[in-house]
Amino acid sequence: MTPLRARASMPSGTGALAGALLGVGALLRSQGRIIWASGLGRIGAAIILFFAVVAILAPWLAPHDPWESLRDVSNRIATMRPPSWEFPLGTTTLGRDILSQMIHAARATMLIGLISGAISIVIGANIGLLAGYYGGKLDEVLMRLTDIVYGMPFLPFIIVLISLFGRSQWFVVLAIVVIIWRTSARVVRAQTLALKERQFVSAAKVRGCSDFRVIYRHILPNILPLLLLYTAFNIAWSVIAEAGASFLGFGDPDQLTWGGMLYDLWISGKSRVAWWWFAAPSIAIVLLVSALVFVSRAYEEVANPRLRQR
DSSP: OHHHHHHHHSOHHHHHHHHHHHHHHHHHHHHHHHHHTSHHHHHHHHHHHHHHHHHHTHHHHOSSOTTOOOBOTTSSBOTTOOSOSSSTTOBOTTOOBHHHHHHHHHHHHHHHHHHHHHHHHHHHHHHHHHHHHHOHHHHHHHHHHHHHHHTOOHHHHHHHHHHHHOSOHHHHHHHHHHHHHHHHHHHHHHHHHHHTTSHHHHHHHHTTOOHHHIIIIIIHHHHHHHHHHHHHHHHHHHHHHHHHHHHTTOSOTTSOOHHHHHHHHHHHTOTTTOHHHHHHHHHHHHHHHHHHHHHHHHHHHHHOGGGGGO
8 A cells, every 4th residue: 555655645747757758668678679570670770870889989980080181101182082991981182081071970960860850759749749639729829830830941941040140050950850840740649639539548537647647658658659750750851951951051060961071072073073072971871861761660560560460
């Protein structure tokens, strides 16, 4: 009886949050096993893990300073050198080592993608949960806000943002977050509308559960597979959006990213000659985005069990 009294004396919000975290942890472990059972999921997870390790260990893995103009054995600046034993991925017009730039750029690219994807899914999930659960005027206001965001194109928005506040990676993150939460909000709202009519939600209300507990302890775990699916999609979209913005010259000039490397190649006028400079960041972007799509495909099997029966 003591544990029951202790639980009863716990604030409802705290109890709901603790229960939600326990439920989320158990569900993540079960979904992780399903993802690992997927061939594409394993490949995607391995690629993402590789880039994550490179990003974390970038200062120790990079053979040179990515901003340093290197010299060859004859003490000449090593400009536009194709891949060789001395420079495995070649050099730029300023004699900078592309391999070192790739390693350091992995950190910024993955950080921007992860932060943008995570923040956007949190915003979209909460807007969808609140709109679907409460309905009425709140639903109307939140969905009209979503419609407005749907009408905001990314590139013109980031152009205005950068023009007002300057080129910074955090403004790129802000632009991405403002745009991409909209899809997950609509999907979560639709799922919440269906789930709130289920018997387990009615039973929770009868037991006296607060709205906070019903939403985050009973409804949220049931849409978590869908959230993880859209988290992978959002991160992939964020990586592409950051690469596109940086390639167009709206990225942070003091921050190395793969899109920024392509921008440096373009303004150098050597895009038709320096194939190695183009290939390295392009392949990295394609690999990372493909890996995220592979993982999202595995999450899709979690969100839609019918796919596992095929």
